[in-house]
Amino acid sequence: MGKIIALCNQKGGVGKTTSAINISAYFALMKKRTLLIDADPQANATSGLGLDKKSAQKGTYELLMGLASDQEVLVRGPLSNLDVIQSSVALVGAEIELVGMTSREFKLRDKLQRLREEYDYIFIDCPPSLGLLTLNCLVAADSVIIPLQCEYYALEGLSQLMDTVGLVKQALNSKLYLEGVILTMADFRTRLTGEVIKEVQGFFKDRVYKTIIPRSIRLSEAPGFGKPIMLYDKLSVGAQRYKVLAKEILSKQAHLEAKTDKAVIVDELALENENIGLETQLHRALTQAEFTEQDIDQASVGNAEDQL
Numbered sequence: 673m674g675k676i677i678a679l680c681n682q683k684g685g686v687g688k689t690t691s692a693i694n695i696s697a698y699f700a701l702m703k704k705r706t707l708l709i710d711a712d713p714q715a716n717a718t719s720g721l722g723l724d725k726k727s728a729q730k731g732t733y734e735l736l737m738g739l740a741s742d743q744e745v746l747v748r749g750p751l752s753n754l755d756v757i758q759s760s761v762a763l764v765g766a767e768i769e770l771v772g773m774t775s776r777e778f779k780l781r782d783k784l785q786r787l788r789e790e791y792d793y794i795f796i797d798c799p800p801s802l803g804l805l806t807l808n809c810l811v812a813a814d815s816v817i818i819p820l821q822c823e824y825y826a827l828e829g830l831s832q833l834m835d836t837v838g839l840v841k842q843a844l845n846s847k848l849y850l851e852g853v854i855l856t857m858a859d860f861r862t863r864l865t866g867e868v869i870k871e872v873q874g875f876f877k878d879r880v881y882k883t884i885i886p887r888s889i890r891l892s893e894a895p896g897f898g899k900p901i902m903l904y905d906k907l908s909v910g911a912q913r914y915k916v917l918a919k920e921i922l923s924k925q926a927h928l929e930a931k932t933d934k935a936v937i938v939d940e941l942a943l944e945n946e947n948i949g950l951e952t953q954l955h956r957a958l959t960q961a962e963f964t965e966q967d968i969d970q971a972s973v974g975n976a977e978d979q980l
């Protein structure tokens with residue numbers, strides 16, 4: 673059964689889409705059957721892979737709303753082993769239309785049930801918000817990757833994000849855990865970048881990937897050509913770094929899977945960060961009793977989302 677990883681940060685422009693595209697593409701190159709789901713109405717992952725967000729092709733919106741089957745929304749990406757479920761501006765409507773639906777937080781999870789069997793890895797590019805769309809992504813996912821831009825306000829909003837992950841874990845998806853943190857757009861000439869890296873590593877410890885993505889003009893140009901970086905300039909620094917990062921993410925899988933209780937992964941983190949105030953919701957989530965399907969359904973009628 674494939675693993676579902678959501679790239680999530682409610683902060684805009686931190687490198688979610690760039691990371692989702694390029695990690696997916698390198699996973700595909702490493703012969704992993706990979707699916708990238710664009711869950712952002714901006715549809716940057718869609719256009720960044722050379723797909724037309726204005727085309728009639730059905731995508732994430734239609735899948736979520738039950739207007740298309742999981743097979744109808746699959747399109748081939750620019751590499752073999754890479755498929756895509758594209759986004760379109762219609763997805764903006766999902767945020768509103770979902771509100772009145774029962775089990776609204778579970779729509780994406782349910783729709784991905786069968787697709788999970790067809791892929792080794794499914795990456796989800798989340799929108800920059802903590803609304804119902806992101807909630808659906810977190811409920812569907814096994815783990816979360818948080819991209820963080822190496823800038824002064826890198827950690828701002830993080831505790832809100834971790835609280836949300838904790839709430840989802842508590843009420844809607846008890847297996848969810850933090851896969852890793854990617855530091856993006858590093859400018860190693862500045863002292864600030866060094867300080868941010870140190871701070872984030874102090875905060876997230878070994879959950880921060882050793883491979884740091886530098887600021888690179890080639891990385892920012894590639895989406896304009898609808899290509900992942902290795903098809904645009906495979907020798908560029910950005911390409912090399914994303915390749916190493918993808919390998920690092922893959923190599924960590926065995927270690928993560930070896931942990932029998934994945935909940936511990938977030939719990940340890942919460943405790944480590946006690947003095948920075950991240951722990952309360954997460955810790956509370958982990959001391960809750962097990963949930964039945966029925967509890968989850970009840971919780972879904974307005975509990976977690978109202979607290980966001």
Ligand SMILES: Nc1ncnc2c1ncn2[C@@H]1O[C@H](COP(=O)(O)OP(=O)(O)OP(=O)(O)O)[C@@H](O)[C@H]1O
Pocket residue numbers: 683684685686687688689690691712714716798799800856857858885886887888889891892893895910
């Ligand atoms: N390492 C990098 N070097 C230079 N530019 C980058 C790098 N990573 C991303 N960018 C550029 O920064 C901008 C924001 O990146 P990206 O779209 O990946 O972020 P995002 O978190 O998905 O944004 P949003 O929240 O709007 O979805 C884009 O124009 C992208 O091309």
Ligand SMILES: [Mg+2]
Pocket residue numbers: 688689690712716717797798
């Ligand atoms: Mg994006």
